[in-house]
Amino acid sequence: MTVLELDPGLVRRARQMAARAADPVIALARAHTTVAVERAALRLAGITGADTTYRSGDVPWVNRVVDTVREHCGLQHGVAVPAFHALAEHDLASLTELAEATAAGQVRFTVPTGRARTRAARAARTAIARGLRQVDRARTRRDKLIARWGDPPQRPWIYLIVATGDIDEDVVQAANAARAGADIIAVIRSTGQSLLDYVPEGATHHGFAGTYATQENFRIMRAAMDEVSKEVGRYIRVTNYASGLCMPEMAVLAGLERLDMMLNDSMYGILFRDINPIRTFVDQRFSRQVHARAGIIINTGEDNYLTTADAVEAAHTVTVSQLLNERFAHEAGLADGQLGLGHAFEINPELPESFRLELAHALLARSLFPDAPLKWMPPTKHMTGDVFRGYLLDGFFNLAGVLTGQSILLVGMMTEAVVTPFLSDRDLALANVRYVLNAAGKLAEDFTPEPDGFIAKRAQQVLSEAVDLLERIVDDGLLDAIADGTFGLMRRPAEGGKGHDGVVEKAEDYCNPAVDLLEEGATR
Incomplete structure (x- = not known):
């Protein structure tokens, strides 16, 4: 794999500055909880x-339960x-029964002390540990199926989007895409869901x-892709979203239903959805x-910065975000092999040497993060509606991905900015990818x-430039840098947003067995 010989001192400095910029925010995150984190804990405990x-x-x-406890x-x-104290007090068999009683006004939640608190905390830990063991079983099942059916024979993995609005039709498109060469199916979320402070059912x-x-929907798509994986002889991965106001809950549901990748960026929701x-x-x-x-691979969202800011002038902000995402991810326990850090082919094609610039930016990411499954995003900003020009531009994008050793290649569509792609558009787009991968081979x-x-x-x-910016962020604080529009030209103050x-500051006696079990790596 081709990598650049970057100045090792500068690389060390970049990571040191990223850690110093991120660590105060990590401390802030440790000191607070949110309604979504609390809901995620109860989902692990079995409420449905x-x-x-x-x-x-x-x-x-x-x-219903979390809102009432808060009240x-x-x-x-x-x-x-x-919640578990009330469960015992009212002799209820499940959290769902507790929710029903709560809705009927039959429960008054309190914070117990002494032995009652110890019993409730122990019962909560037992229930949440049971949910985490289900997540563990799903991970083991994934590993066994990959061993049985095999991984795609080549890198980059081919990542294709389905977005019909009907999960059954999504399954049809996903199955056909996998048969045509797609390795990863991304199921696009309904418009505006990131701003819902609840997860719909069904x-x-x-x-x-x-x-x-x-x-x-997670269950339906995963089951369908298991059938297709068996048919095509390679494990087809499924992607969805752990972003927006329900990020923790989405992560839990994905873990329970064996999704393989989740869009999960540290700043995307702040910048592009105005979430606090x-x-x-x-x-x-x-x-x-x-x-x-x-064992889920995250996909971060740095490509979005280049849709609002210039891809050459703001290239260093992508690198800064990647370094911050790496630091946040490592602190949360993610391994390098789970860091699908994002970047994109978004330089104006009319700019002289644009392709060489794209190669430079892509190789920088590959060289900084050699063990990360980088996600390479296709052109969108400069797609004009000329499908022939767009098809050519996607071909250059695919070639850049091969030359620079990208890991995950999102299939570009020649109809970008024209229509929601048809099956025929996807077929042509996949043909473009297959041609480049076959013709270029191991050109890297x-x-x-x-x-x-x-x-x-x-x-x-x-x-x-990235190191210079990180040094300024260390001096000013990451939250202030975000408020000043440093990333994607979006100004988002720390106290604003949806x-x-x-957000709730934790008390000294805060108890969340899900957090404890995850940080301990425990199973019970």
Whole structure:
């Protein structure tokens, strides 16, 4: 694999600065919880279903319990102890029964003390550990199926999107895509779901530009891709979203249903969905702990910065975000092999030497993160609607991916910015990828940029600019840097954004067995 000989001192400095910039935010995340983290803990403990009697739509039982605990005694102590204390007090058999009694106004939640608290905490830990063992079994099952059916024979893995709004139709498109060469199926989420502070129940048949990310939809797609994996003789991976206001819950549901990859970026929701920064950092830490336990590969969202900022001028912000994402991920327990750090082919093709610049940026990422399954994103910003030009541009994107040893290649569509792609569009796009992979083969073995050439110098320049920016962030603070529009030109103040009211500072007696078990790596 081709890598650049970067200045090792500068690389060390970059990681040191990233750690110093991230660590105060990690401390902040450790000191707080959110409604979504508490709901995720109860989901691991086994609560399911929804209250279907609510006038404006179904309300998940987990929301009903967490919201009521917060109303009665606050969430600063965690939801687990009050919930399991009430379960014992009312002699109820399950958390779902507790939710039903809560909805009927029959439960008054309190924070117990003494032996009652010890018993409730022990019962909560036992129930949550049972859920984590289910996550562990799903991970073991994945490993066995990969051993049976095999991984794709080549890298990069081919990543293709389905987005019909009907999970059954998604399955049809996903199966055909896998037969045509796709290795990873990404199920796009219904428009606006990231801003819902609850996870809908059941299968989706009328979504908007995608299906809702629900446990049932996860189960349906994973089961369907298992059948196709058996047919095509390689394990087909499934991707969805652990982002937005329900990031921790999505991570838990993905772990339970054996999804393989999840979009999970430390700052995407802040920048592009205006979700409160503190809420996002607390939620992403817990969600990444779950991903680490489940063996799920995360996909980060640095490619989005280049849709709002210039891909040349802002190249160093992508590198800074990758380094920060790496630090946040490592602290949460993720291994390098789970870091699908994002970057993109988004330089204006009219710019002289644009392809050489793309190679420089891609090789910088590959050289900085040699063991990470980097996710290489296709052109979108400069797709004009000219499908012939777009098809050619996607071919250059595919070639850049081969030359620079990218791990995950999201298939570009010539109809980007024109229509939601048809099956025929996907077929042509996959043909483009197959041609380049077949024709270029192991061309990366023969591609060695000159140490003092254009590509190496450009990569070194971007890395130097990234270190300079990280040093400023260390001085000013990451939250202030985000508020100032450092990333993607989006200004997001620490106290603003959606979901801020769902952030709670932990009390000294805070108890969340899910956090404890994940940090201990324990199974009971």
